[in-house]
Amino acid sequence: MPENQSQKPSAGPPPPARPRDPRPLVRDDPIHAVLWITAAMALFAVLAACSRKAALMGMHPLQVVFLRNVSATLFLMPMLMWRGRALLRSNAIHLYGVRVGISIFSMTAWFYALALIPVAEVTAIGFLAPLFGTLGAIVFLGEKVRIRRWTALIVGFIGAMIILRPGADGFGLGQACAVFNAMSSGLVTVLLKQLSGEDDSGKIVFLTTILMLPPTLIPALFVWQTPGWEYLPVILTIGFTAVLGHYCLMRGFASTEASLVMTFDFSRLPFAVLIGWWMFGEVTDIWTWVGATVIFISAAYITRREAKLRSQARLAKIAKKSE
Numbered sequence: 644m645p646e647n648q649s650q651k652p653s654a655g656p657p658p659p660a661r662p663r664d665p666r667p668l669v670r671d672d673p674i675h676a677v678l679w680i681t682a683a684m685a686l687f688a689v690l691a692a693c694s695r696k697a698a699l700m701g702m703h704p705l706q707v708v709f710l711r712n713v714s715a716t717l718f719l720m721p722m723l724m725w726r727g728r729a730l731l732r733s734n735a736i737h738l739y740g741v742r743v744g745i746s747i748f749s750m751t752a753w754f755y756a757l758a759l760i761p762v763a764e765v766t767a768i769g770f771l772a773p774l775f776g777t778l779g780a781i782v783f784l785g786e787k788v789r790i791r792r793w794t795a796l797i798v799g800f801i802g803a804m805i806i807l808r809p810g811a812d813g814f815g816l817g818q819a820c821a822v823f824n825a826m827s828s829g830l831v832t833v834l835l836k837q838l839s840g841e842d843d844s845g846k847i848v849f850l851t852t853i854l855m856l857p858p859t860l861i862p863a864l865f866v867w868q869t870p871g872w873e874y875l876p877v878i879l880t881i882g883f884t885a886v887l888g889h890y891c892l893m894r895g896f897a898s899t900e901a902s903l904v905m906t907f908d909f910s911r912l913p914f915a916v917l918i919g920w921w922m923f924g925e926v927t928d929i930w931t932w933v934g935a936t937v938i939f940i941s942a943a944y945i946t947r948r949e950a951k952l953r954s955q956a957r958l959a960k961i962a963k964k965s966e
Contacts, residue, residue: 679895681910686888688914691762692922693880698758699923700877702870707754707881708747709863710870714882715852722845730849735841742834743854749827750855751862752820759817762919763927766911767806767935768821769828773942774799776829795941802937805930835896844893848886909939 697707723730733739756765774796803822807814838847870878912935919925 676895679891680908683888683891683895684908684911685914686884686891688762688766688911688918690881690884690888691757691765691915692918693877693884694754695757695762696922697874697877697881698754700874701868702874703863703866703868704751704754704758705859705862705866706868706870708751709856709859710878711750711754711881711885712852712855712859714878715886716856716882718882718886719849719852722849726845730846733842733846733850735838738834738838738841739850739854742831742838743851743858745827745831745834746851747855747858749824749831750859752824752827756817756820756824759815760821761923761925761927763912763916763925764806764818764931765821765824766915767931767938768803768818769825769911770908770935770938770942771799771803771822771825772828772832773945774829774938775826776832777945778829792945795944799938799941799945802934802939802941805934805937807934835893839893839897844890844897847893848889851889852886908942909935 694707694711698704702710753765756768777792777796807818807822835847842850912932916927919927
């Protein structure tokens with residue numbers, strides 16, 4: 644090349660590569676979804692049992708809530724080191740704010756319930772969550788519900804009455820907290836499905852946990868008692884199972900339709916019964932099984948019905964565009 648030929652100035656060294664922010668995994672993979680959801684249900688049963696253990700050892704539920712978030716944050720730190728600041732960015736931060744606000748009340752009610760009533764009973768009442776989610780869609784979103792879904796809702800709440808047995812010494816503060824937890828969990832589930840379309844599972848678990856730390860510290864300070872070393876294994880197990888359980892749950896939601904996820908949600912109860920019997924000698928009565936089965940059948944029908952209606956609406960929209 645001649646020396647007098649003009650040359651383009653050097654662009655300089657390329658900018659350093661940023662940590663990769665993986666996109667959410669969205670696919671239809673029912674086999675993996677079943678494995679993820681079943682693992683999540685087993686982990687949540689262990690989480691519930693350890694939370695009850697902490698309460699029975701004398702720790703206040705408000706302090707358990709905060710230490711659960713502290714422990715979970717410790718287990719999430721390697722993820723932050725691996726993925727860097729990309730883990731802190733999201734286009735759906737407003738959804739996280741709503742989810743965290745609801746989750747704090749839901750989690751607090753859940754820990755109070757576990758301090759007062761058996762693990763299996765809290766788990767069985769938790770099957771009301773999809774029913775409350777449907778009611779929330781009716782009240783807040785103006786969703787139209789026809790006779791079959793109203794019937795399923797009524798049947799589900801009959802199942803709840805079988806478990807709670809009002810007027811027969813079956814309903815107290817523990818049961819009330821479990822019902823409130825189911826109500827708020829129904830709303831959280833809707834947000835989880837929205838978030839799984841925006842962010843990957845790891846980011847959802849990380850941001851939710853970090854954002855819950857400051858607001859759960861304040862109430863914990865009013866009941867704070869410095870725990871002894873005997874609490875350490877329990878608190879660490881609570882944090883570990885919370886992180887891994889929610890990660891598995893988010894992978895399940897991202898892998899298939901919510902209707903299939905709901906089908907395997909019932910596996911929580913056998914896990915909870917087994918662990919409750921092993922750790923605390925708790926025996927689950929027949930009415931809890933009967934009521935939980937009625938609730939589950941109702942919730943599974945509602946979830947599958949909603950999935951079918953969404954599919955029909957999507958096909959109608961595609962057909963209209965093609966005209």
